[in-house]
Amino acid sequence: MSYADTLFKNMCRDILENGTSTEGEKVRPHWEDGTSAYTIKRFGVVNRYDLRKEFPALTLRKTALKSCMDEILWIYQRKSANIHDLNSHVWDEWADETGSIGKAYGYQIGVKSQYKEGMMDQMDRVLYDLKNNPFSRRIITNTYVHEDLSEMHLYPCAYSTTWNVTEEKGSDKLVLNMVLNQRSQDVLAANNWNVCQYAILLMMVAQVCDMVPGELLHVIADAHIYDRHVDAIRKLIGREEYPAPKVHLNPEVKDFYQFTTADLLVEDYQAGPQIKNIPIAV
Template identity: 70%
Template sequence: MSYADKVFIDMCRDIIDNGTDTKGEKVRPVWEDGTPAYTIKKFGVVNRYNLAEEFPALTLRRTGIKSCTDELLWIWQKKSNNINELNSHIWDSWADETGSIGKAYGYQMSVKHQYKEGMFDQVDRVIYDLKNNPYSRRIMTNMYVYEDLHEMALYPCAYSMTFNVTKKAGEDKLTLNGILNQRSNDVLAANNWNVCQYSVLLHMLAQVCDMQVGELVHVIADAHIYDRHVPMIEELIGREPLKAPKFWLNPEVKDFYEFTPEDVKLIDYETHEQIKGIPVAI
């Protein structure tokens, strides 16, 4: 059984059976028809994935590894906030007529800040510290910038990464670990998408910094299943998990800014059929 499937099934079962129902409460999201989008939610969900042992892509349904990598690189590599530089349409509902989502996500990663060593944006600072100060406890990013929230089409959901380097006994290479913090997570539409994205990021950064990959810890403040998603989730978690795929990252790439979605593959990735027609609350 894929470990990621087990984590997902257990999380969904716990949310549905033990979560808080927001039906009748004042909620912000709505469905396309204008009705409130209620959820069943759990507070403070923490999932751990050992990337050295397995890549955490669901087999219960397929996660598009190239598409989620493309969005990751749109934010972390292109540092863009314009959907015209993205190859999918997942941000279309939040973009203005120019394609901008405001001062969100990639915009925040592009802003340079003064350090004693010079000017760095958040991505370049992470890479600098991993190469020069790997045992620092200050290697982190933050997209939740209060002064810019009013100019964001959507407040960042996956808003922060904290990196931590360890060394295993008897190993020559250091091990790169990371904590992904999310204030909110749509479990059906986005949970495994985000897990795969930041697993890819850890693999990429480990490779360019000559480290090996370790753990991804996913911390979710509000893990929720929308009311119209519950039957889909029940069907999904009733499926039989399959064997986890193998992860391949192009070993020739040593510069983070040279990675493309084509440098990422899932080998022997067998899955059940996709869940289609997932309604998205906005």
């Protein structure tokens, strides 16, 4: 059965059984009807996924993997902060009349800085270092830029990646690993979405750097289940599990900036039914 399902179930049970409630506290998020959106939260959740063993997609319900990839390309490849460059509608509520979400996510990845090797943006720096100095301990992206927070329509949730290369005995290729740091996560709406997004990003970068995608370490400071999501979560974690799908990339792509969602190949993805009309706190 899918290891991602096991981790997800254990995490949700831990939050429900051992988490703390924000009910009655002053909170920013609210529901569409204007009432406060309270959560049951757990501090410091850490999940580890090994892409050499399986792709970490939930089978309790299906995660839209092509849409996940499209959003990650929007941020790290297209370096856009405009929803008109994105095929899904997950960011519509935070966009202004021009489609912009402000100086967030892709905008920050695309900001160029001066290095001794020349001007590079954050993603170009990651690719440069992995190809030229793979054992560096300084390969990081960060979108939580304090001086620009006032011009972001939503503060970044998944805000930094740290890339680390290891050697595997008996292999002629290096292994590429990543730490994803997230300040806050709506577990029902976004957990596996973010996991799959960054797993795909790790796979793409590993491929163009001629490495093996290894471990994705997901660190969540505030992992929470909203009050109106509790019943859905309880039903979801009681469902049957299936084997993890087989997920591959088109091996012909050797340039990160040439990937499209057509290059994501998904096989044998069996999953439970979708949960429809999930209320989203804003």
